Amino acid sequence: MRVAVKVRLKRSILDPQGKTVQQALQHLGFEQIREVRIGKLIELEIEEGQNRAETLRMIEEASRKLLSNPVMEDFEIEYPGETP
């Protein structure tokens, strides 16, 4: 089973990479794209077997502990089959 963890830079923090990509897009004629933010898409292949709640709890712990840094990042877990 594959579960995705989206790790985003906190809104308050400047994202120079997003800004640079946005300028490049403008340059290529994509004016409608107002802003770009670039985060990480961490996809985990998880052994079946646990129920949904337990799996979510485990991924949440992994996200808090390692996959994201609370000082600068937020994370969101995307369970298969659910609208983000």
Added chain:
Amino acid sequence: MRVAVKVRLKRSILDPQGKTVQQALQHLGFEQIREVRIGKLIELEIEEGQNRAETLRMIEEASRKLLSNPVMEDFEIEYPGETP
């Protein structure tokens, strides 16, 4: 309106970062996590106004031209309100 573009390394391509993070997770006791692949989550803030098809076509072009490297990456567009 916010649209997300998920950019992933193609399956066959080695992901050293994902491999190292997976080993670290194992070390921390998260044995159920078999594999980790790390890609980019590119979130675009788009001016309203166009219909869905036109917006999708525009984002697809931006993704092919700039947001992803076709030699080694695939991309997937996540339109708001739709299950990935």
Added chain:
Amino acid sequence: MKSAVIVFPGSNCDHDMLRALTLMGHRAEFVWHKTGNLSGYDLAALPGGFSYGDYLRAGAIARFSAIMKAVADFAAKGKPVLGVCNGFQVLTEAGLLPGALLRNQNLRFICRPVYLRAENLRTRFTQAIPPGTALKIPIAHGEGRFHIDPQGLKQLQDREQIVFRYANARGETDPGANPNGSLDHIAGIINREGNVLGMMPHPERAMEAILGSEDGRRIFESLVA
């Protein structure tokens, strides 16, 4: 002074740190990250490098090494801990220092000498620095943009925890002298207790005139004084 230079897989400034400490009269030894103790040492140094390849985030994985528990206890006992570049990143990830180091604003790795202004000369890491001088010390990093939330910044300022700021050759801070966009030009900070220093510039690369500067010695001299 007996100093431990902690070696993570991927630390590549470990030999440089060992040589700098030895040059200043320390008895310095490598301590492998898998061992769990720092007993018998007077200083713990976390050197620069790319621990675990800086994968995911610089220092994100190294902070879970066995040695980091010992580093936390060592710091809690008030013993001096020096984190340089990757070492500073590991200390913030481990919560031993506040804030975080983000990607450089120009999105590129930067390697060049910079000038530092010593903001607090009353710490055990800066007491040998003559006042009003700018230290010429090289930087070499891709993620050196210091960040902290507004309250955190206020605390750092109020408690004089900001130890080094990027400056020009005359020791004045100005935007042109800030290489990576660091908040408030911060290049190095200490914890509240004043025994843990994290700095992005590499003092161990500024120990000999033949390498371009000897200003790095001031920090090691302060430790011994």
Added chain:
Amino acid sequence: MHQPPVTLTLALQHGLSEEEFERIQKILGRTPNFTELGIFSVMWSEHCSYKNSIAELKKLPRSGGRLLVSAGEENAGLVDIGGGLAVCFKIESHNHPSAVEPYQGAATGVGGIMRDIFTMGARPIAALNSLRFGRLENARNRYLFDGVVRGIADYGNCLGVPTVAGEVYFEDCYDGNPLVNAMTVGIVAQRQTASAIAKGDGNPVFIIGSRTGRDGIHGATFASEELSEDSEAKRPNVQVGDPFAEKLLLEATLEMIQAGILVGIQDMGAAGITCSTTEMSAKGGSGMIIDLDKVPVREEGMSAYEIMLSESQERMLAVVKKGCEAEARAICDKWDLLCAEIGRVIAEPLLKVFYRGEQVAEIPPHECVLGGGAPVYHREYRKPAYIDEAQRFDFSTLPAVENLQTAFLKVFSSPNVVSKHWVYEQYDTQVQANTTLLPGGDAAVVRILTPDGKDTNKAIAAKTDCNGRYVYLNPRRGAQIAVVESARNVVATGAQPLAVTNCLNFGNPYKPEMFYLFREAVAGMGEACRALETPVTGGNVSFYNESPENAVYPTPTIGMVGLVEDLAHLTPAYFRQEGDLIYLVGETKAEIGGSEFLKEYYGLVTGDIPSLDLELEKKTQQALLAAIRRGWIRSAHDVSDGGLAAALAECCIINREKPSGATVK
């Protein structure tokens, strides 16, 4: 395990000629099976066999002087620098992969050359590169340039080896065919070197490092074909570099070598397991039994063919002394490295490969390798017409220069001449805290410490050099100038030139006019190396640097290494003290053929290139070195692209913190 039937057409598709296919059948006494065909095709590719170049390379001075091993004997050159130490260095190209994916192409190029050095037991102390792109007005070239520089920076910086010198050229001929040459210099105690040899019946064979995947299969043959539109589609697989795994591999390899538990070790570059097993066995006159089931793989269902030819990065093949297996595993465990015993050495000179209970290959290693059974060809050559035409160019037809100032600024702002600070600021130039002369001047200089950290008061100077335009206009003298100029750069820092490595970037050898350029360039290189007593320690040949539109300038990149006998001799390139006198050493003649000035001001690449008297050049260099050693010289800089004007201007501004001026009569 279904394997396709082997026919002549399949052999031709593998890049083998009909004669080569027949030769394989004669060697084996039967038709090779699919895996064996793959092995021969990659071992007899241009990249591994040097079949179209070795006949010319043999004419180079490849031994003597301070060389501890003659060229081709080992993975890299080994030169005695006294005090029981040796300097180990080599340059290699990764042009084709960088044209497809610049970041990973350049990164894996650095990874590959680093392994060639530490596989010999040497710790890398400096990395250099030589890069060539089409002009930056073209967006694709900007993309390639940015990606290559980032790839080199990220890999070298993560590995902890300072990237201290290099060169970057922008010429139309490199459109679509960028050249990415990477060089590494290492230091080793002479009694702690390792050799790429497999001998001793029963000694276990280990594969160490990353898992094996389907990366870059046909990477070796890939480099031997011209880039064409469909070649991009044929190569979905891009090799990805893992500098972190390489750092673990570096430390574990040095630890195993110094522990004395290895018979031999070789890195896995092009052609992966195939190349390392055959070359090590051939060198030891022995054989191997290899069981591919034991190879740690990254993907399921890989065939024997794929495992044998895979070019996954960051892997080594080590022959461990019988009885030391546990110690080898312990060192690998310490560094969290995979370490699998995949076979053993046998006395019978045969490589026997088994997979899933079947024997999938049995080949005499000697027959596969360069210097053994690999074919050697003598290609046809014919002088291209443009050379004589260019040399008949009448310079008097050129309009006079009205304003020298604007002419100077035009040349001095040419991308080939301007400061490359934007490039090398992205490299960690000071890790290991031994870099005593930073990039920006002539050669970079790195202080030498003994393996246990003691200062030897000596330093290594190193530089990469080649003016492709000169070699295009006059291949023989152009190559001489490449050698002489790299030596000048080294001497200008106070070092005695010792030896050379080379990376020969040329077009398609089957075109007689292309081969003429290659043959003349190699001859010129040999003459200059003999005159300067800097033998060739080895290097790399990269042919087929052509695309449908154009072929690159013939570019024999030279990597020169020199020794600073005493740190007091260190000589920077920038002016240092007001009132110092400026001397021009050597005679200035009215020679602007092939110059940057002729190209930038008149838009011409023509004429004959500057004359060169090798004996006078040697005397000039030795005289400058003698003056430096007597303490008379405060700074020295060689006059090259942009001529005297550019050289003087550079001396004023190289030291960015203390720029100066100069008045010249």
